[in-house]
Amino acid sequence: MKNIYTLSLLTFREALSKKIFLFFFSVSTFVIVVFALLFAFISPESFTDGFVSSTTTSFDNSIANGIKLFIIYPLYAGGLFISIFSVSGFIPSLLEKGNIDLILSKPVSRDQVILGKFFGGIAMVFINIFYAIFFLWLLIGLKFNVWDASFLLSAFTITLAFASLYSVIILLGIITRSSMLPMVISYLTFFIFSPILSSRDTIFAFVDNKIVSGIFSLLYYLVPQTSDLSSINTDLAVGNYISSALPLFTSTAYIILIIGLSIFIFRKKDY
Amino acid sequence: MNAIEVNELTKIYKGGRSKIEVKALNNFSLSISKGEIFGLLGPNGAGKTTLIKTLLGIVFPTTGSATILGSDISNYKIKNRIGFLPENHRFPNYLTAEETLKYFSQLGGNSTKNIDKRIDELLLLVRMSEWKKMKVSKYSKGMMQRLGLAQAMMNNPELIFLDEPTDGVDPIGRKEIRDILIDLKNNGTTIFLNSHLLSEVELVSDRVAIMNSGKLLKVGRVEDLTTTKEAYIIETANPIDSDFVNAKYMNTPSANTSFKNINVKLESSTKLSVNVKDNLELNFVIDNLRKNGINIKTISIQKNSLEELFVSLITDERGGTK
Numbered sequence: 001m002k003n004i005y006t007l008s009l010l011t012f013r014e015a016l017s018k019k020i021f022l023f024f025f026s027v028s029t030f031v032i033v034v035f036a037l038l039f040a041f042i043s044p045e046s047f048t049d050g051f052v053s054s055t056t057t058s059f060d061n062s063i064a065n066g067i068k069l070f071i072i073y074p075l076y077a078g079g080l081f082i083s084i085f086s087v088s089g090f091i092p093s094l095l096e097k098g099n100i101d102l103i104l105s106k107p108v109s110r111d112q113v114i115l116g117k118f119f120g121g122i123a124m125v126f127i128n129i130f131y132a133i134f135f136l137w138l139l140i141g142l143k144f145n146v147w148d149a150s151f152l153l154s155a156f157t158i159t160l161a162f163a164s165l166y167s168v169i170i171l172l173g174i175i176t177r178s179s180m181l182p183m184v185i186s187y188l189t190f191f192i193f194s195p196i197l198s199s200r201d202t203i204f205a206f207v208d209n210k211i212v213s214g215i216f217s218l219l220y221y222l223v224p225q226t227s228d229l230s231s232i233n234t235d236l237a238v239g240n241y242i243s244s245a246l247p248l249f250t251s252t253a254y255i256i257l258i259i260g261l262s263i264f265i266f267r268k269k270d271y
Numbered sequence: 272m273n274a275i276e277v278n279e280l281t282k283i284y285k286g287g288r289s290k291i292e293v294k295a296l297n298n299f300s301l302s303i304s305k306g307e308i309f310g311l312l313g314p315n316g317a318g319k320t321t322l323i324k325t326l327l328g329i330v331f332p333t334t335g336s337a338t339i340l341g342s343d344i345s346n347y348k349i350k351n352r353i354g355f356l357p358e359n360h361r362f363p364n365y366l367t368a369e370e371t372l373k374y375f376s377q378l379g380g381n382s383t384k385n386i387d388k389r390i391d392e393l394l395l396l397v398r399m400s401e402w403k404k405m406k407v408s409k410y411s412k413g414m415m416q417r418l419g420l421a422q423a424m425m426n427n428p429e430l431i432f433l434d435e436p437t438d439g440v441d442p443i444g445r446k447e448i449r450d451i452l453i454d455l456k457n458n459g460t461t462i463f464l465n466s467h468l469l470s471e472v473e474l475v476s477d478r479v480a481i482m483n484s485g486k487l488l489k490v491g492r493v494e495d496l497t498t499t500k501e502a503y504i505i506e507t508a509n510p511i512d513s514d515f516v517n518a519k520y521m522n523t524p525s526a527n528t529s530f531k532n533i534n535v536k537l538e539s540s541t542k543l544s545v546n547v548k549d550n551l552e553l554n555f556v557i558d559n560l561r562k563n564g565i566n567i568k569t570i571s572i573q574k575n576s577l578e579e580l581f582v583s584l585i586t587d588e589r590g591g592t593k
Binding site for chain 2: 270271
């Protein structure tokens, strides 16, 4: 555990040194400041364009939920976009000749090296995401007196979505030693593959072919389910009932599987 | 128990699509005793770094086995008793010397207790105290080597692997590194030294091994390897002319045909190199010189430098063309 902690800490330091963390933190701070100014100078009524609710509480709640919805999707997409960019270089820099030799010459198992990199990246992203979500939640609470803690849980779903993409970045990084390819594949997964596969039921309605259905179903489980996690994220943000928590479990299993596979390959490689 | 025991280690690198196989280690066996400085020599691509990396679990052997400090090389936990300075090492460039040592010390399984004191001691030893707080990205090659050496010594290892430790270090720095290595040896540390600088290896090593194409060509004490058997240098007080040597010992060795192995060569007007089979032949040469009025000043055993031995072995291995 101590080795994983030390390696995670170094990964965090790497992010700090490359100004990745600072950039992420600045973006989060910028979003917080924009909303703080918005809430300070605009009255709740102007959000609803003159619509008045029957009770003040439900009026504030609906505005707050509207704002949360307005915030959460860009935060999810933007947060993951920056996160992928931030961590794509972690594995190639770890595997650089002269660096990996030194690390592997220490009493550290190869499993610990990968887990250290994984948790270091997760910590960096979680801190930034939680920072943004916590302060936005605080601002909404102060402005509308709506203190729904489920909004805070979004930080965990965003981090889970990131972790599923990061596990793929780690796996591809170990195989290719490249930062560009894992980054491109993660962006394609996040913006194209996952949304398409998530709406595979709609596709099945038009394509009545068992082979195509089988392929789509298989791909759905092979690709990180970031779109499904996005839906859960939105539900959590506005305090809605989560219709299916299955993507949370399948994504966790997916991460464990991909990280396990990464460790398996890393254990067998010469450096 | 030996510090290192290598048994018929073979490492074959397989080229991806090219299907080319490179045998970096070929049934390599070696034993290194505790407390000795062992120098490994070989031309580029001989397999020296592969051997070190295999022993440290960075590269996996194809066949064969090895132990370090009595433990199989697959046991990564043994590495808390080992230090390593790789060739062209890269420290995270965003760390200072102090942070680098702290980080690698923690990975080395050291407790944080007394860590600062140890860092100060080592930075002083490698003359880096002044740059303790400077980021390593600003260091010269020599400074990186010094820091690398400190890193390798951080957890008081029983065995240290040094791959080209004096690379990029100025002559004074090299001397200082040599002194550090001798101090470590005196304190019982085993040192495995891999260097291209033969003269340096010769200066500090108790034993050396010469390898090429993954094979061990020669191993032994530096003195034993550099001493040429039954070869002597005779220095004389008065000059000897070449005709005399040729006539007396080369073309017509002697009246006694049993002395036909004698080979005498005039190195300078007062210096002869003599190759003989045994003491009898040596005495025959001395007697002849004395009989012919030549005044002998010194007789010494002829020694080759490690470099001469190295070049000769590698040349023979490659097919004899220098």
